[in-house]
Amino acid sequence: MTDAQPRPHVLTALDGDVWRITLDRPETGNALTPALAAELLAALEARPERARVVLLLANGPRFCVGGDIGSFAGADDPGAFVGRLAHDWHRVIRAALYSPVPVVAGVQGAVAGAGVGLMGACDLVICARTTKIRPAYGAIGFSPDGGTSWALSRSLGAPRALDLLLSNGVLTAAEAHLTGLVARLVEDEDLRATAESVAVEIANGPVRAMVRTRALVRRAATRTLEEQLDDEAQLIAESAADPEGREGVRAFVEKRLPDFRNAR
Incomplete structure (x- = not known):
């Protein structure tokens, strides 16, 4: 007899155009190992070519509680x-940040440590209303990793990010939505749908075009207006020459809905 294969920690499935990735260590709060x-x-990296978006989910009551401290x-x-x-x-963070297609996340329960950085690397985060976000590094004498300091500084600003990190504070889902750390807030039972x-x-x-837009938005905070205008001019020209842009313009002129999926 052969040894049983270990249960996978991450599940994947292709649902139409959506590449669904699900963290599946619910008994540990999807702790990072x-x-x-x-x-x-x-x-x-295994996203099928036909998948036009990545959807990141997590099984269990908690999205990701950060590192597995017992292993430390x-x-x-x-x-x-x-x-x-x-x-x-x-x-992982870089793969999400530079994904060739948009990355959507559905977040619930508790998000802590490196899980905050993972959330911040996604393009659009849907958050359940009762979610609590806690960096938690200070509680174990660590400084942040996983892009957590970047995500929090970008959304909260340096003073509030430092307050949260240094005081081992907690953000409610409503506060995270108000500051822009998450894009949409929904009732818990509606999160996955x-x-x-x-x-x-x-x-x-x-x-x-969405990926080009993502690049513009992320770089805007560190650029001058002149630099941003130059980049916008270059990328809108690329979009206009792209089959997506050609299809969008044709559809507008022909008074029909565009078929971006088949624009090649």
């Missing part, structure tokens, strides 16, 4: 172990 980081990176305590060399895990997790509906809606749109 080297295995989960490796599987999530593989899932992002058991490491012979905690610095080396946590450093390697951060390096692996940052590959809403996230799926939004993913389908985005998949029907001009996804290559």
